[in-house]
Structure formats: C-alpha cells, structure tokens
Amino acid sequence: xxxxxxxxxxxxxxxxxxxxxxxxVKSPTQNGLQAETTVTEAWxxxxxxxxxxxxxxxxxxxxxxxxxxxxxxxxxxxxxxLLAGVKEVEFSYSSIPVxxxxxxxxxxxxxxxxxxxxxxxxxxxSASLCETIIQVVxxxxxxxxxxxxxxxxxxxxxxxxxxxx
Numbered sequence: 001x002x003x004x005x006x007x008x009x010x011x012x013x014x015x016x017x018x019x020x021x022x023x024x025v026k027s028p029t030q031n032g033l034q035a036e037t038t039v040t041e042a043w044x045x046x047x048x049x050x051x052x053x054x055x056x057x058x059x060x061x062x063x064x065x066x067x068x069x070x071x072x073x074x075x076x077x078x079x080x081x082l083l084a085g086v087k088e089v090e091f092s093y094s095s096i097p098v099x100x101x102x103x104x105x106x107x108x109x110x111x112x113x114x115x116x117x118x119x120x121x122x123x124x125x126s127a128s129l130c131e132t133i134i135q136v137v138x139x140x141x142x143x144x145x146x147x148x149x150x151x152x153x154x155x156x157x158x159x160x161x162x163x164x165x
C-alpha cells in the first residue's frame with residue numbers, strides 16, 4: 001500500500017451510524033497516522049450548526065482505533081477499545097462549525113501490553129483546534145468478556161443488596 005493512499009476508515013473502526021466520525025485514513029505507520037473528516041449536522045454535540053470541540057477527543061480515539069486495526073493487517077476486524085483517560089487537552093476554540101474539514105494526526109508515545117498513550121492533534125484547514133494526550137486500553141477479547149461478565153454479576157449483587165433500587 002502506498003503511504004499517501006486514502007483508505008476508508010469504516011472497515012478500520014467499530015463505530016457506526018452517527019458515531020462514525022472519521023472518514024479517511026492516510027499515511028499509516030507503525031507509530032501513527034493521519035485521518036480526515038468533515039463535520040456534519042448528524043454528529044453528536046451539534047447545536048445550532050456548531051459541534052462542541054470536546055468531540056476532538058473522540059476523533060483522536062477513533063484514529064487510534066483505525067491504527068490498531070491497520071497494524072494487525074489486511075482483512076482484520078476492528079476490536080473494542082476503551083478510552084481510559086485524558087492526560088492533557090488544550091482546545092483553541094469552544095466549537096467547530098458544521099462542514100469544517102478536519103485533519104487528525106496521532107502518534108504513539110508508548111505502550112505496555114494492552115495499554116497505550118497517544119498524542120493527538122486536530123486541525124482545520126486554517127487553525128489548530130485541539131492537542132491532547134489520551135490513554136487507551138485494547139483488551140484481548142477474552143479479557144473484555146470476563147470483565148463484562150463480572151460486571152453483570154456485580155451489578156446484580158448490588159441490586160439485591162440495596163433492595164433492587
């Protein structure tokens with residue numbers, strides 16, 4: 001694959017419908033990539049033709065998801081990952097107008113096992129909108145299933161303990 005070739009983001013991320021925010025991926029490497037998209041009226045956090053800039057954190061997380069799938073090779077399916085934390089974030093604007101074209105750049109700072117830290121930048125054609133450092137976890141399927149099962153059991157026990165309230 002040529003490094004500057006545009007790849008559709010949809011097969012690389014698990015997000016669908018209104019939550020699929022990135023449209024294209026380009027220049028993937030083992031340590032980072034660039035994604036592109038255009039803000040639409042259908043996006044979450046849209047109000048009066050502008051989307052809250054907090055959406056930039058989700059854009060960076062979706063770019064990380066795309067990178068993770070790309071790293072595993074052609075034909076692999078996206079896996080569920082978790083945004084574990086936002087270490088740093090700086091927004092230059094409080095909102096982004098609908099129809100603004102965005103570029104998202106992510107670079108891995110480090111990873112240990114299923115845990116990784118990424119630096120992300122979101123820019124429009126004319127301005128820097130957000131810089132962030134996020135923490136993500138992409139547990140193996142078995143680990144995630146075990147966590148979900150134990151959470152369900154714990155929730156049921158809590159319900160019984162407080163009279164089902």
